[in-house]
Amino acid sequence: MEPVYLFDLATRHAQWAALRQTTIAGNIANANTPRYGALDVEPFSTVLDKTRLVMASTRPGHLTPGANGAAEVDARATSDSWDITHSGNSVRIDQELMKANEAARDFSLDTNIMRSFHRMILTSLRSS
Amino acid sequence: MTDSLQAIGRIAAGGLEAQSTRLRIVSENIANARSTGSTAGAEPYSRKTVLFQAELDRELGASGVSIKGLSEDESPFRIEFDPGHPAADESGNVKLPNVDMLVEMADMREATRSYEANLQMMKQARSMISMTIDLLRGS
Numbered sequence: 001m002e003p004v005y006l007f008d009l010a011t012r013h014a015q016w017a018a019l020r021q022t023t024i025a026g027n028i029a030n031a032n033t034p035r036y037g038a039l040d041v042e043p044f045s046t047v048l049d050k051t052r053l054v055m056a057s058t059r060p061g062h063l064t065p066g067a068n069g070a071a072e073v074d075a076r077a078t079s080d081s082w083d084i085t086h087s088g089n090s091v092r093i094d095q096e097l098m099k100a101n102e103a104a105r106d107f108s109l110d111t112n113i114m115r116s117f118h119r120m121i122l123t124s125l126r127s128s
Numbered sequence: 129m130t131d132s133l134q135a136i137g138r139i140a141a142g143g144l145e146a147q148s149t150r151l152r153i154v155s156e157n158i159a160n161a162r163s164t165g166s167t168a169g170a171e172p173y174s175r176k177t178v179l180f181q182a183e184l185d186r187e188l189g190a191s192g193v194s195i196k197g198l199s200e201d202e203s204p205f206r207i208e209f210d211p212g213h214p215a216a217d218e219s220g221n222v223k224l225p226n227v228d229m230l231v232e233m234a235d236m237r238e239a240t241r242s243y244e245a246n247l248q249m250m251k252q253a254r255s256m257i258s259m260t261i262d263l264l265r266g267s
Contacts, residue, residue, distance in 0.1 A: 014260075018132045021256065025136040025249045026182075026190035029143030031242045032150075033180040033193055075190065093245045104252050111259045118263075 006117050014110040016044050021103045023075045027091050028100075035088040038096070039075040133260075135190065136253035142183075142192040143246035149195055150178045150239045154232050161227045169217035173225040175201035201226055 020041045030036040081090040153176050163173035179196040203226045211220035 015132075018256065021249075021253065022132045022135050022139065022190045025139040025143075025246075025253070026192060028242075028245045028249050029139050029146070029193040030180070030182045030191060031143075031245065032147075032238070033182050036182050036191075039190075093241065097245060097248060100249060100252055104256060107256050108259055111263055114263055 007114065010110045010113045013044060014107055016041065016047055017103045017106040017110065021100060024096050024100045024103065027096050028093065031091045031093055033089060036091065037077045038081050038091045040078040041075050133253050133257050135185070137250055139190060139192040140246045140250040140253070142194065144243060146180055146193045146195055147239045147243040147246065151236065153178050153198065154236045154239065157227050158229070158232050161225060161229065163225060164213065164222060165215040168215065170215050172205055172223045175225060175227045177201055
């Protein structure tokens with residue numbers, strides 16, 4: 001059976017959701033800034049694809065690929081903004097609040113997964 | 129992780145401050161909607177506007193908002209014929225501020241809406257932080 005690193009996956013997804021929420025907060029704060037383009041983070045699936053396995057380096061001569069294996073998530077301009085106002089601002093508050101709700105829901109899913117998985121581990125401990 | 133959640137609070141607080149400054153300027157404009165000069169031919173109050181600019185937070189890669197400064201509206205003043213007014217020039221015309229109530233009201237509504245959106249982000253960040261803390265509580 002393939003092991004599923006549920007805690008790791010949930011943690012990483014929660015980190016991604018938190019970062020997305022930060023980006024959305026930046027968008028909303030700049031809802032009235034002229035020439036500001038709305039940003040969004042890349043989807044979680046592409047973040048996972050970029051994540052590499054880290055090899056242990058036990059000697060100074062060993063090669064270490066990249067940093068710590070945690071993929072960098074970067075914010076970039078969105079292309080699906082609903083409209084652009086005359087001042088060149090592409091932030092729509094309703095759209096951003098919708099995205100914020102989505103991110104909060106993802107985050108709540110992650111914490112609930114962690115909680116129930118933790119409960120499963122505790123159950124196996126208690127039964128012995 | 130919590131760090132980026134706390135950053136939401138900082139960014140949203142910056143947004144709240146910027147919007148409340150904007151609201152303050154709107155109220156200044158409305159309060160001075162009929163502030164004329166006191167000597168003959170003097171310039172009246174001129175409408176002010178706020179300039180916002182995005183400010184990149186390097187460690188987070190997200191950008192907050194800050195106020196670049198205030199600027200004055202360069203549009204022409206309203207002219208009214210009132211020879212008895214102390215600020216009237218030799219032909220009896222008085223310059224009144226270039227404040228348009230309708231524009232100010234629209235500005236006020238937009239500032240309030242943006243303020244509410246920032247507040248909403250703050251609430252959401254707080255609920256996300258408490259979700260994380262609730263993990264420790266156990267079941």
